[in-house]
């Protein structure tokens with residue numbers, strides 16, 4: 334198939350990990366007979382430096398026209414002056430809003446060979462397989478902001494429509510998994526959360542085959558550490574989802590491993606590793622590219638419907654996590670390119686194995 338992907342490398346380690354993910358997409362295209370075209374655009378601090386804007390019009394137009402967008406990371410100390418007029422993060426938020434990608438999927442699994450890196454006891458990490466569905470275009474992130482010399486406000490607002498569409502996505506996804514949804518809110522205090530909870534209760538009636546549980550966000554923060562394997566799909570509002578997914582990432586051993594997909598109603602999507610720009614290690618060639626590479630796999634699955642290709646990348650990553658090489662954040666000393674090359678080799682191996690399996694099946698059939 335033909336597909337057009339816009340890349341937004343952004344800041345810090347963003348360009349390094351995005352390059353590795355693009356290399357993997359090139360390899361998949363060559364191996365499976367697809368034609369992927371790539372167009373690199375500016376976002377974040379890099380865009381502020383070049384144009385004064387965190388999301389230049391040209392970048393946004395290119396993203397809107399693309400089949401999918403692959404982003405690295407935005408932000409860094411150079412642009413974090415609290416008095417600055419523009420911030421790199423504004424580019425990312427504006428992009429999420431403009432693309433209408435309201436459902437942010439953040440899968441969490443703990444690779445057995447990395448369980449020792451997690452701060453939790455190994456036995457708690459068995460069978461951890463959670464899919465966070467974070468609302469991404471509403472809540473306090475996008476409400477009205479005010480600021481005077483001694484007061485500031487961030488309005489947190491949700492409409493039923495905004496809650497309903499992301500909650501339905503969570504229930505639909507649960508049907509392809511273990512059919513359990515945990516909805517996280519703060520309904521004992523917040524009005525938006527009471528609207529959230531009653532909306533979830535109403536929608537749950539349409540999914541009698543899916544079990545639902547409600548948790549308050551403070552208690553959920555604890556349960557994620559004490560009983561992580563109990564959860565299947567966890568759906569929550571924007572800010573709670575931001576916080577809980579970083580907490581959950583600690584279970585996997587490194588933030589560098591985790592991918593995300595941000596989806597709207599169409600097939601286009603925005604894909605990014607959940608880690609940030611990691612300015613302390615930027616430019617050194619030591620960043621873990623796996624979160625970005627797994628984001629590319631999600632891109633193939635959700636925007637291009639290329640499931641076999643997505644699985645090939647995931648199987649390749651699994652093999653590299655099992656046998657190495659590993660970057661520093663997961664206890665190794667390999668650089669970004671070494672890990673990328675190992676994933677590329679494993680993708681080829683996986684495709685060869687699949688080819689001979691099907692050749693065998695044809696011979697038998």
Ligand code: IPM
Pocket residue numbers: 407408422425426575607
């Ligand atoms: C994330 C990040 C962003 C967010 C920042 C960079 C704006 O932390 O994707 O989780 O808060 O959504």
Ligand code: MG
Pocket residue numbers: 575576579
């Ligand atoms: Mg975050």
